[in-house]
Amino acid sequence: MQVTREELLHIAKLADLELDESEVDNYLANLEDILNFANIVNNAPVEGLDITIGANEAKNVFRKDEVKVFKDNESLLENAPDKAQNMFKIPKVIE
Amino acid sequence: MDITELTVHELQEKLKNKELTSYDITKAYIDRMNEKEKDVQAFVTTLEDDALEQAKKIDEEIKAGEVEGNFAGIPIGIKDNICTKGVKTTCSSRMLENFVSPYDATVVEKLNDEKMINLGKLNMDEFAMGGSTEYSYFKKTRNPWNLNKVPGGSSGGSAAAVASRMVPWALGSDTGGSIRQPSSFCGVVGLKPTYGLVSRYGLVAFASSLDQIGPITKDVYDSAMLLNIIAGHDDRDTTSSNQEKIDYTKCLKNDVKGLKIGIPKEFFGEGINEEVKASLEKAIEIYKELGAEVEEFSLDIAKYSLAIYYIIACAEASSNLGRFDGIRYGYRAKDFKDLKDLYRKSRSEGFGPEVKRRIILGTYVLSSGYYDAYYKKAQQVRTLVMNEFNKAFEKYDVLLTPTSPTVAFDIGSKSNNPLEMYLADICTVSVNIGGLPGISIPCGVDKEGMPIGMQLIGNKFQEGTILNAAYTYEQKTKFRENHKPTFRKGEE
Numbered sequence: 298m299q300v301t302r303e304e305l306l307h308i309a310k311l312a313d314l315e316l317d318e319s320e321v322d323n324y325l326a327n328l329e330d331i332l333n334f335a336n337i338v339n340n341a342p343v344e345g346l347d348i349t350i351g352a353n354e355a356k357n358v359f360r361k362d363e364v365k366v367f368k369d370n371e372s373l374l375e376n377a378p379d380k381a382q383n384m385f386k387i388p389k390v391i392e
Numbered sequence: 393m394d395i396t397e398l399t400v401h402e403l404q405e406k407l408k409n410k411e412l413t414s415y416d417i418t419k420a421y422i423d424r425m426n427e428k429e430k431d432v433q434a435f436v437t438t439l440e441d442d443a444l445e446q447a448k449k450i451d452e453e454i455k456a457g458e459v460e461g462n463f464a465g466i467p468i469g470i471k472d473n474i475c476t477k478g479v480k481t482t483c484s485s486r487m488l489e490n491f492v493s494p495y496d497a498t499v500v501e502k503l504n505d506e507k508m509i510n511l512g513k514l515n516m517d518e519f520a521m522g523g524s525t526e527y528s529y530f531k532k533t534r535n536p537w538n539l540n541k542v543p544g545g546s547s548g549g550s551a552a553a554v555a556s557r558m559v560p561w562a563l564g565s566d567t568g569g570s571i572r573q574p575s576s577f578c579g580v581v582g583l584k585p586t587y588g589l590v591s592r593y594g595l596v597a598f599a600s601s602l603d604q605i606g607p608i609t610k611d612v613y614d615s616a617m618l619l620n621i622i623a624g625h626d627d628r629d630t631t632s633s634n635q636e637k638i639d640y641t642k643c644l645k646n647d648v649k650g651l652k653i654g655i656p657k658e659f660f661g662e663g664i665n666e667e668v669k670a671s672l673e674k675a676i677e678i679y680k681e682l683g684a685e686v687e688e689f690s691l692d693i694a695k696y697s698l699a700i701y702y703i704i705a706c707a708e709a710s711s712n713l714g715r716f717d718g719i720r721y722g723y724r725a726k727d728f729k730d731l732k733d734l735y736r737k738s739r740s741e742g743f744g745p746e747v748k749r750r751i752i753l754g755t756y757v758l759s760s761g762y763y764d765a766y767y768k769k770a771q772q773v774r775t776l777v778m779n780e781f782n783k784a785f786e787k788y789d790v791l792l793t794p795t796s797p798t799v800a801f802d803i804g805s806k807s808n809n810p811l812e813m814y815l816a817d818i819c820t821v822s823v824n825i826g827g828l829p830g831i832s833i834p835c836g837v838d839k840e841g842m843p844i845g846m847q848l849i850g851n852k853f854q855e856g857t858i859l860n861a862a863y864t865y866e867q868k869t870k871f872r873e874n875h876k877p878t879f880r881k882g883e884e
Contacts, residue, residue, distance in 0.1 A: 300756070304756075305752070308752055308755050308756050308759060309752060311755050311759065312710060312739075312751050312752060312755040313714075313717070313732075313735045313736050313739050314736065314739055314740050314743075314751065314752065315736050315737065315740040316740070316748075320745070320748070323745075324748075324749060324752055327749055327810050327811070328752065328753060328756065330810070330811045331702060331753060331810065331811055331814070332756075332766075334698075334699060334702075334811060334814075335699045335700075335702060335703055335766065337695055337696065337699050338696060338699050338703070338766070338769045338770055338773050339765075339769070341696050341772075341773045341776055343769070343772040343773055343775070343776055346772045346775045346776055346779075347772070347775055348768060348771035348772050348774070348775065349772075349774040349775045349778060350601065350771060351587075351601045351631065351827075352587035352588070352601055352602065352631075352824075352825075352826070352827025353587055353588045353631060353633065353827055353852075358630040358631075360627065367494075369494050369495075372477075372478075372492070372494035373494050373720075375492060375494075376490075376491055376492060376494075376720065376721035376722075377719075377720060377721065378718060378719070378721075378722070378723070378724030379724065385719055385720055387719055387731060387734070388728065388730055388731050388734055389730075390730075390731050
């Protein structure tokens, strides 16, 4: 499985990651190795098999849509890298 | 008497008889930590002062007859991806270096309800991605049996701390073997419960359809006790199961007569170290002597499982780790042009190389053009794996395999070769793919004295069966009495 440099950079962009040159070379080689190994799934006898999305029975779990108030705003904001007036602060998004 | 040599069930007895106080126990572990942590490096955060203060308080409450809990005053260590209110939860990542959870994980609430004492948060591979604890942003934990070797991972801090007696027991998490493999490498007992038995609420998500929290302990009885504490339904985890509560210690019968043990021969084939194989073969003979019915059979899923594990786990991780954007919590880059640049720089600087590798792989297999070829195919193969396990459990009660193809390897020997590191998970990942319970117990040492682990796999929610099988073997062989970590530094 050949992954091109352009493909890798595109994927990194989708994942919001910036890679430097040495990382690109490294990950290209790793991805190729891993995907080559992963290709054995193509030999698996899966004709007609459904997909499995989880380890236990796939069923919906419902609950009442009730508002629960989390009161400890202070400790939430304690983790904010930047904050102002009891809110998370981000760079300007509208010019 | 060295307090730290005792198991938790022994400590519990001595607390009850008033032979020991919680302070005695907590102090003994902290002294041990002060002696060994410089060599082993198992902790990200230690809580000596808080722990001692809490122990004193609990002793007073015990004296006043105000405490009824069975585990009040017993210390524990917690893997650093399990949220603890007011104490840092870093996932051994720069991304969460200063993160303090505003709430407790459900399992931590349960420990607190028992009035147990948190001794500290234990090192791990960053975001639980790895099999050696070398991918921690902070430090490399060392194997107490040989300090030049890895403790395994990702719960390497938890396993090493239990093995070196710096904590009496610990919580780990297991997505593809992260409890069982380090337990095997460190000569302790590690249990990955059935998916859904233990709440994942407050466990920092890696791969949500595979993650489970479980106990790492000195012996099987302690494992059953800790599972008793943490198991149970939780509304806050929609995948949490509604099983009836079981007292797992009551399942420990010290009897395996008639137990049907299946030996999947593919798990003993290519890539399995000869000494590991020989040790497992001896264990199989012991089970036969104990009256179990042992039979070899074919379960050709190990390689498929490993391949789909890395597809599914990385796909889920790429989605789960999308939340780390440098806004509400976690690392934020210093210089950025705009919001998008803030996200990108914060994530690129905050995540380590293995985490980025898996996010990229996960994003790749989910991207249009590859989704069907990899992700969808992997989900189909997951059905195949589950079907094969179902067939196996129609015939057998327990499946027996090595926990890892090798004993603990040298620090640095695999960290630059991701695929080789992934191959070390070949015996454990299928259990997570199937959502089954699996336990690793020590079954011998190699010629260099490094522990070898045996894995027992059960059908869904049959923890009692594998715990009993493990217990019966342990009672017969007494590994802990015959083998102890030496803390030696490489070849001496």
